[in-house]
Amino acid sequence: MSREENAERLSKVMREIFDVDDLEYRDSLKADDVEGWDSLSHVHFLIAVEKEFGFRFTSGEIDGFKNVGEVLDVIVRRATR
Amino acid sequence: MSNPFGMPWLLPTPVNFKARAKALASTASPDEAEARRLAAFALDLSQLDTLGKVVRKQREFFVAEAGFAPIKLGIVASHTMDYLAAALPGTGLRHSLVVDVVLAGYGQAAQQLLDSGSDFATQGLDCVLLTFDYRALGLSSIRLKKDEADEAVSAAINHVSSMAAGVRDIIKSTCILQTLAPPSDPVFGGLDARTQGSPRAMIERFNARLLQEVARENDLVVDVAFLASKVGLDSWNDARGWHKAKLPASLESTPLYADHICRLLAAARGKVRKCLVLDLDNTLWGGVIGDDGLDGIALGQNSAVGEAHVALQRFLLDLRRRGVILAVCSKNEEATARIPFRDHPEMVLKEDHIAVFIANWSDKANNLREIAATLNIGTDSLVFLDDNPVEREQVRQVLPEVAVPELTEDPADYISLLANAGYFEAIGLSEEDLVRADFYQANAERISLQKVGNLEEYLRSLQMVATISAFSAVGRVRIAQLINKSNQFNLTTRRYSESEVEAFENDPLKLCLQVRLADHFGDNGMISVIIFDKAPDEWSCDTWLMSCRVLGRRVEELVLATVAEAARSAGATRLKGTYIPTKKNGLVVEHFARLGFTKAGDLRDGGTTWVLDLADYVTPELPMQIIHANDSGSMSDAA
Numbered sequence: 193m194s195r196e197e198n199a200e201r202l203s204k205v206m207r208e209i210f211d212v213d214d215l216e217y218r219d220s221l222k223a224d225d226v227e228g229w230d231s232l233s234h235v236h237f238l239i240a241v242e243k244e245f246g247f248r249f250t251s252g253e254i255d256g257f258k259n260v261g262e263v264l265d266v267i268v269r270r271a272t273r
Numbered sequence: 274m275s276n277p278f279g280m281p282w283l284l285p286t287p288v289n290f291k292a293r294a295k296a297l298a299s300t301a302s303p304d305e306a307e308a309r310r311l312a313a314f315a316l317d318l319s320q321l322d323t324l325g326k327v328v329r330k331q332r333e334f335f336v337a338e339a340g341f342a343p344i345k346l347g348i349v350a351s352h353t354m355d356y357l358a359a360a361l362p363g364t365g366l367r368h369s370l371v372v373d374v375v376l377a378g379y380g381q382a383a384q385q386l387l388d389s390g391s392d393f394a395t396q397g398l399d400c401v402l403l404t405f406d407y408r409a410l411g412l413s414s415i416r417l418k419k420d421e422a423d424e425a426v427s428a429a430i431n432h433v434s435s436m437a438a439g440v441r442d443i444i445k446s447t448c449i450l451q452t453l454a455p456p457s458d459p460v461f462g463g464l465d466a467r468t469q470g471s472p473r474a475m476i477e478r479f480n481a482r483l484l485q486e487v488a489r490e491n492d493l494v495v496d497v498a499f500l501a502s503k504v505g506l507d508s509w510n511d512a513r514g515w516h517k518a519k520l521p522a523s524l525e526s527t528p529l530y531a532d533h534i535c536r537l538l539a540a541a542r543g544k545v546r547k548c549l550v551l552d553l554d555n556t557l558w559g560g561v562i563g564d565d566g567l568d569g570i571a572l573g574q575n576s577a578v579g580e581a582h583v584a585l586q587r588f589l590l591d592l593r594r595r596g597v598i599l600a601v602c603s604k605n606e607e608a609t610a611r612i613p614f615r616d617h618p619e620m621v622l623k624e625d626h627i628a629v630f631i632a633n634w635s636d637k638a639n640n641l642r643e644i645a646a647t648l649n650i651g652t653d654s655l656v657f658l659d660d661n662p663v664e665r666e667q668v669r670q671v672l673p674e675v676a677v678p679e680l681t682e683d684p685a686d687y688i689s690l691l692a693n694a695g696y697f698e699a700i701g702l703s704e705e706d707l708v709r710a711d712f713y714q715a716n717a718e719r720i721s722l723q724k725v726g727n728l729e730e731y732l733r734s735l736q737m738v739a740t741i742s743a744f745s746a747v748g749r750v751r752i753a754q755l756i757n758k759s760n761q762f763n764l765t766t767r768r769y770s771e772s773e774v775e776a777f778e779n780d781p782l783k784l785c786l787q788v789r790l791a792d793h794f795g796d797n798g799m800i801s802v803i804i805f806d807k808a809p810d811e812w813s814c815d816t817w818l819m820s821c822r823v824l825g826r827r828v829e830e831l832v833l834a835t836v837a838e839a840a841r842s843a844g845a846t847r848l849k850g851t852y853i854p855t856k857k858n859g860l861v862v863e864h865f866a867r868l869g870f871t872k873a874g875d876l877r878d879g880g881t882t883w884v885l886d887l888a889d890y891v892t893p894e895l896p897m898q899i900i901h902a903n904d905s906g907s908m909s910d911a912a
Binding site for chain 1: 291318319322323355356359513514516517518520524525
């Protein structure tokens with residue numbers, strides 16, 4: 193699956209979790225840019241991503257994310273579905 | 274693979290959930306039934322959050338008009354409880370509660386509970402949940418020196434005990450305690466169980482002492498240890514979530530955990546289920562008593578299916594002993610339905626155990642209303658157990674306040690689904706509980722019903738597709754099977770062999786029809802077989818049978834319309850019907866009368882003949898799509 197396709201699936205998860213219908217994906221998107229994205233929904237978001245793409249982030253990956261592009265990098269590398 | 278956090282007794286959430294929830298949140302006239310339907314899905318965390326927003330928006334409606342019980346719950350925790358807090362209002366709807374949650378400041382248990390002037394203490398809380406993680410209670414490291422383990426457990430108990438006293442005496446609310454889930458990772462291995470100072474052994478002792486020394490009669494207890502062990506400790510515990518966000522357990526456990534808390538709150542508020550209504554065929558026993566007979570149903574006898582039904586009955590009897598009223602609601606002739614209760618040696622349940630016994634052919638939602646009225650309880654006190662997804666769906670649509678567990682096709686799963694749904698959660702056992710079922714029994718009386726709800730609407734919603742066609746080679750085996758097996762909906766009970774059926778296929782003097790019915794639950798396969806003898810003026814019914822599964826779906830009317838049209842276009846002026854009674858076909862004694870035939874005469878042995886003048890016949894509008902498939906090649910049979 194291409195990076196673009198995964199990005200679309202990822203935005204679908206984000207729209208659902210942050211409850212923003214018109215959210216558009218871009219690599220540089222980060223928590224400050226999305227109203228519903230706080231420390232609580234962040235954890236929820238990561239777990240929803242794991243469920244959607246069928247893998248588990250390591251603690252190190254979780255600590256390291258600076259923007260959505262970095263989440264997508266890990267997805268592209270590790271997704272099993 | 275099954276989801277360890279799943280709630281399989283609830284229906285899966287449909288894709289339009291979010292849109293429906295948003296519509297409910299924004300409407301000026303909210304629909305209680307819709308709210309109940311939405312809450313009855315197996316919602317995940319994000320969906321519960323969405324439903325929670327509905328509760329906030331429509332709070333006044335739920336409390337003032339729908340009669341949901343408001344409850345203000347404080348949570349004091351040693352760890353992150355925000356996700357639980359977000360899940361509780363949505364979960365509360367499932368239990369007829371409007372839950373408001375107040376979270377105490379993180380790590381400020383003592384300050385908030387022991388100071389009657391604190392922000393938390395002055396909120397007017399009804400209940401306070403005390404939840405401490407074993408890591409915060411000093412029970413996470415092994416203690417190997419003499420007395421060290423005892424001291425650690427005592428310190429943890431003392432802490433919880435003083436917090437509980439704060440809830441009871443200072444905040445003056447109901448105290449909710451929790452047992453602790455043990456960690457999944459042993460220090461020794463098997464020896465942990467025998468080593469007093471292992472985290473596992475200390476937590477076990479903590480739990481025992483919590484129940485014995487801390488919990489008072491008016492306190493509530495959430496048995497998290499049991500819940501975690503049911504889910505599986507390796508799934509429940511989540512080291513990464515603890516390190517990242519101080520999650521006490523896997524985030525995915527939240528909907529299930531929230532459901533357990535709401536069950537308890539509902540029980541404390543008196544929002545309880547009182548009566549379990551049971552279907553009979555393929556629920557209490559395997560098979561259909563009206564077709565298979567006393568010897569043919571599966572009950573006990575060392576068959577896996579039979580034993581599963583016996584085990585279910587034993588479980589139901591246990592429920593009755595603890596105060597749950599049992600009732601029966603079955604589509605059957607009443608005399609037939611009672612036969613196993615009286616004469617089957619392996620029946621655990623007897624007629625004496627059943628407070629209200631309804632066996633008829635009316636729709637089940639109406640029968641459930643009648644059961645509730647007879648017992649003088651609300652329909653929101655009912656749980657309805659039925660193997661048939663069509664019946665379950667009908668009841669959910671018409672009476673969304675009735676709890677209707679999803680079942681699998683395996684009767685061995687029934688106990689688990691019923692027990693784990695937690696419909697009969699209780700906060701204590703009273704003297705009254707022990708005699709309740711008998712009490713209702715004495716008051717209840719049997720009744721028969723003729724009422725019809727919005728049945729037409731329901732039938733439309735089934736999206737039925739009926740395919741009607743002439744006999745065909747492909748359908749032959751199934752046709753012969755139905756002709757030789759059907760007992761209840763069978764007007765003449767004439768049996769024909771497969772070769773006779775084959776001969777009918779090409780007989781120009783016979784009209785032979787087979788009917789299949791599909792609906793949005795799936796294909797029912799071939800469900801009706803009809804044979805008419807053609808004379809120039811009069812067509813006469815030789816065979817008319819139908820599967821009882823599709824009773825009440827107006828398939829009979831479809832058949833009549835088809836026959837009438839064929840007869841008219843062939844120049845006939847009337848149809849003739851014959852009813853030949855047997856021990857089992859009392860169901861159709863009025864069949865021709867119901868279809869508008871006039872009685873023409875009596876036969877020996879109680880039979881009757883009927884006539885329909887085709888000049889008077891008006892084709893009805895039917896709630897189904899009708900396909901006349903005369904191409905015999907298209908008639909494959911999946912049933």
